[in-house]
Amino acid sequence: MTRKSGLAGFLGQRWAVLFLLLEVIVFSVIGEGFFSLNGVQIVLFYGTSLFLLATAETFVIVTGGIDLSVGFIMGFSAVVSAKLVAAMAVGGMDPLPAILIALVATLLIGLLPGLLSGFLVGWLKVTPFLATFATGGIVYGVSLLLTGGGETKGVPDLANVIGNSYFMYWAPGHGLSFFTRPEVVRGTRVLEIIPSMLVVTAVVVIAAAWVLNRTRFGRHAYAIGGNEDAAVRAGINIRRHYMVIYTASALFSTLAGLIYMLEYITGKPDAGTSYLLDSIVGVVIGGASLYGGAGTVWGTILGCLILSVLETGLRMAGVPTFDKFIAVGLILILAVLIDQFFPELIHKED
Amino acid sequence: MGYLLEVRNIVKRFGGLTAVNNVSMGVSAGEVVGLLGDNGAGKSTLIKVISGVYRAEEGTIRFKDREVEIASPMDALGMGIETIYQDLALAENLNTPANIFLGREKMKKSLGVLNVLDHDYMHEESRKVLEKLDILIPSLRNKIKALSGGQRQAVAISRSIYWDAKFLIMDEPTAALGVAEQKKVLDLVNRLKDHGIGIIVISHQMHDVFSVADRLVIMRRGEKVAELVTRQTNPDEVVSFIVGAETVRK
Numbered sequence: 001m002t003r004k005s006g007l008a009g010f011l012g013q014r015w016a017v018l019f020l021l022l023e024v025i026v027f028s029v030i031g032e033g034f035f036s037l038n039g040v041q042i043v044l045f046y047g048t049s050l051f052l053l054a055t056a057e058t059f060v061i062v063t064g065g066i067d068l069s070v071g072f073i074m075g076f077s078a079v080v081s082a083k084l085v086a087a088m089a090v091g092g093m094d095p096l097p098a099i100l101i102a103l104v105a106t107l108l109i110g111l112l113p114g115l116l117s118g119f120l121v122g123w124l125k126v127t128p129f130l131a132t133f134a135t136g137g138i139v140y141g142v143s144l145l146l147t148g149g150g151e152t153k154g155v156p157d158l159a160n161v162i163g164n165s166y167f168m169y170w171a172p173g174h175g176l177s178f179f180t181r182p183e184v185v186r187g188t189r190v191l192e193i194i195p196s197m198l199v200v201t202a203v204v205v206i207a208a209a210w211v212l213n214r215t216r217f218g219r220h221a222y223a224i225g226g227n228e229d230a231a232v233r234a235g236i237n238i239r240r241h242y243m244v245i246y247t248a249s250a251l252f253s254t255l256a257g258l259i260y261m262l263e264y265i266t267g268k269p270d271a272g273t274s275y276l277l278d279s280i281v282g283v284v285i286g287g288a289s290l291y292g293g294a295g296t297v298w299g300t301i302l303g304c305l306i307l308s309v310l311e312t313g314l315r316m317a318g319v320p321t322f323d324k325f326i327a328v329g330l331i332l333i334l335a336v337l338i339d340q341f342f343p344e345l346i347h348k349e350d
Numbered sequence: 351m352g353y354l355l356e357v358r359n360i361v362k363r364f365g366g367l368t369a370v371n372n373v374s375m376g377v378s379a380g381e382v383v384g385l386l387g388d389n390g391a392g393k394s395t396l397i398k399v400i401s402g403v404y405r406a407e408e409g410t411i412r413f414k415d416r417e418v419e420i421a422s423p424m425d426a427l428g429m430g431i432e433t434i435y436q437d438l439a440l441a442e443n444l445n446t447p448a449n450i451f452l453g454r455e456k457m458k459k460s461l462g463v464l465n466v467l468d469h470d471y472m473h474e475e476s477r478k479v480l481e482k483l484d485i486l487i488p489s490l491r492n493k494i495k496a497l498s499g500g501q502r503q504a505v506a507i508s509r510s511i512y513w514d515a516k517f518l519i520m521d522e523p524t525a526a527l528g529v530a531e532q533k534k535v536l537d538l539v540n541r542l543k544d545h546g547i548g549i550i551v552i553s554h555q556m557h558d559v560f561s562v563a564d565r566l567v568i569m570r571r572g573e574k575v576a577e578l579v580t581r582q583t584n585p586d587e588v589v590s591f592i593v594g595a596e597t598v599r600k
Binding site: 214215216219220222223225226230233234235236293 | 424439441442449453454466
């Protein structure tokens with residue numbers, strides 16, 4: 001897995017790249033305003049949660065497992081962080097410190113489900129499917145208990161300001177400004193460039209890709225997924241590795257939940273449940289093998305873009321979003337068939 | 351000069367079954383000894399005692415003229431006794447350098463702080479060790495999956511050699527290989543001799559054993575029934591020892 005082979009592996013997914021281009025072309029023709037700065041940003045905005053959950057899924061799938069808890073952990077994180085912020089705000093704390101404390105605390109709490117899954121898989125040899133399903137169930141139950149089944153209210157508006165801010169703004173006469181909206185005369189058009197939460201997501205995704213591709217930890221994850229026995233005999237501590245992998249997955253999912261809370265200033269137990277299917281499909285389209293040992297974060301992001309463009313494109317074209325699920329199912333079948341019958345398109349030797 | 355590796359009076363029991371009964375044998379540096387016997391003769395148990403998987407109830411192991419304790423596979427590896435099992439223990443989804451360095455990756459500093467894999471170093475070192483052993487792998491960047499059975503065997507062997515193996519135990523090295531591939535692996539075993547490595551080869555293929563082994567140790571029902579110099583025997587005689595006809599005749 002050298003730098004070159006990473007690139008070649010990426011280009012080896014030609015079909016996915018072509019499919020994405022095709023999608024963009026089709027939606028640009030049939031959907032008004034799709035091919036615009038705004039359209040792109042909507043695609044990426046929908047993508048942020050998916051990118052994070054699918055990156056989490058990639059870590060686990062590379063080691064030959066699967067994580068069914070990512071969506072539940074995202075909801076759990078949204079609920080916990082919203083509860084914490086609301087409680088502190090009611091207690092009279094200023095919004096900013098309350099939000100910051102809640103974010104950090106939730107990130108720490110979010111490690112727990114990952115540690116549980118990692119312990120079940122690494123130490124007790126529970127199949128990842130069952131281990132993460134159990135963890136997800138527990139986490140979902142706790143979220144429901146915390147909220148009584150509803151939403152969490154009382155998050156200060158500042159959260160919304162942070163969650164929906166942009167990395168850059170451009171207004172005539174003001175030039176570029178970062179993170180804060182320039183004061184302009186009413187009616188002046190302000191160009192909003194890149195949502196801040198997308199920047200956060202991008203940083204995390206780039207770091208995750210780097211870890212998987214360039215570090216010993218990443219290398220060992222591939223080795224475990226390829227041949228667990230060989231990894232053990234090479235002296236790799238696979239228990240600890242599973243622990244870290246599942247904890248990292250939980251951390252990415254928790255981050256997705258925090259972003260959700262900031263964007264929607266609420267916490268819902270099922271905030272992330274609809275992303276589970278998409279996150280796994282994204283990883284599979286991205287060229288990972290569910291048997292482990294293959295897959296890259298960049299491939300996964302490509303797979304997610306296909307899904308995200310589909311979602312946004314259908315919506316902008318006025319197609320009911322229910323159809324999206326059917327389309328995702330069909331794309332998954334396509335990806336699996338290509339993997340089955342034309343493996344050289346994906347697992348191209350470099 | 352004495353043996354590089356010597357076992358004396360090894361006894362290994364599993365419950366009431368004596369899998370290895372009072373077996374002694376030795377291998378010199380640069381020598382290949384073929385270990386032969388039918389299924390259940392105790393060959394595998396004996397090599398697992400040497401590689402640290404099992405502990406013998408009785409007997410001693412001497413390595414480099416010293417008595418040693420081999421309590422675990424890690425002990426054996428630490429001394430430079432490597433076992434290459436039939437399944438080779440390679441991660442097929444990774445390439446050759448990644449496998450040679452698996453678990454012992456060379457790192458370098460990136461931007462002065464971050465520890466990253468040193469791909470260039472590992473690639474270069476892999477190339478050197480393969481060259482030293484005259485092994486031809488089309489491209490080191492190919493995943494193991496894309497290599498033939500013989501090339502995989504060669505990668506597993508070069509990994510051992512790179513990490514300074516002094517003694518190799520090879521379990522059925524030519525099983526599941528085509529004829530041309532078998533020859534390449536056997537040639538490689540012969541080259542390893544020139545590097546002063548002691549080797550035990552377990553094989554069912556009489557032809558293999560006769561083409562690489564200097565001596566033959568034959569086991570039957572847990573006991574050593576014969577020790578022969580390859581050049582002074584023939585396959586018929588060996589087979590009769592394996593099945594027990596020779597002892598019956600006596």
